[in-house]
Amino acid sequence: MLNELIHQAALWLDNTAASTSMHESFYVYNWVETTHVLTLTLSLGLLLVIDLRMLGLAFTNLPATRLAQRLQTPMFLGFAVMFITGMALFYAIPVRSSQSLWLRIKLLLLLAALINALVFHRHLRNAGPDWNNAVKAPLSLRRGAWMSIGCWVGVVICGRLIAYDWFDCSKNPAPLISAFVGCINGQEQF
Template identity: 50%
Template sequence: MINELLMQFAEWLYATGGSRSIEESYYLYNWIEATHVITIMLCLGMLVFIDLRMLGLAMPGVSAVKISERLNIPMMIGFVIMFITGLLLFYAKPTYTIQSIWFRVKMVMLLAAFVNAVIFHKRLKASASSWEYEPKAPRNLQICAALSLGLWAGVVMTGRLIAYDWFHCYRELPAWLGAAAGCVAD
């Protein structure tokens, strides 16, 4: 049921003129994709520094709160642009993307990374003054930092795998994989 609704939405989206215009454009799709990749590097580059500091693996003599505060702005700018370009990439190829197991796994990991980030920032603000100059953050923040690194690595890898059609719906797939990928019978 949900797969049918998602497919109907994707077909409606693809029928709009803008979707096909982006997909068929000689340069636009490539520029959007390049911008998406560059802003992933900006966003995750800042995030990696923050997470490594929390784990005590980078810059142990620098205030963890100051690193987080200073890197949050470029990280959020990168995230916003990355998010917008990601939506545009989906908009350009919605019927292909909605039936990708990699896209679905990426979305679950992205949601988990978002929830982890919210928890991390709440914990950071609540306890920052007591450990800010310690080489490592408290255990609960270290767990969030390690989860962040793992989840974002998974988001990047599965995002890259969307382009490959090993498990796409036009291939013969086991029933469970077809359902997970969003395959809809014609």
């Protein structure tokens, strides 16, 4: 039922003039995709610097919270542009994208990364100021840094794999994959 709703919404989006023109425009689609990748590089690069600082692997001579505060604004700007361009990429090819195994896994990893970030910031507030100049952050923050790195590596890998059609509905994937991917046309639904 949820897959049917997603499919119907994707068909509706696909029939809009803006979606069609964006998909058919060689320059617009490529510029949006390039902007998405560049802002991903900016945001994740800055986040990696913060995570490595928490792990005691980089910039250990700088106070951790000051480093994070200074990198926060450009990182969040990059994430905002990355989110907007990601939505635009989905909008350009909604039916195929909505039935992509890799997109669905990527969305789950993004949700995990968001939850991890919220928990990380709570632990950061509760950690107190004593550790700020220490080489390594407290264990809870180091765990959050490792989770962050793991989630974002998965997001990047899945994002790259979206371009490949190994599990497209037209290839009649196994029933479990078909249900998770959201295949509708002639496929048994769970």
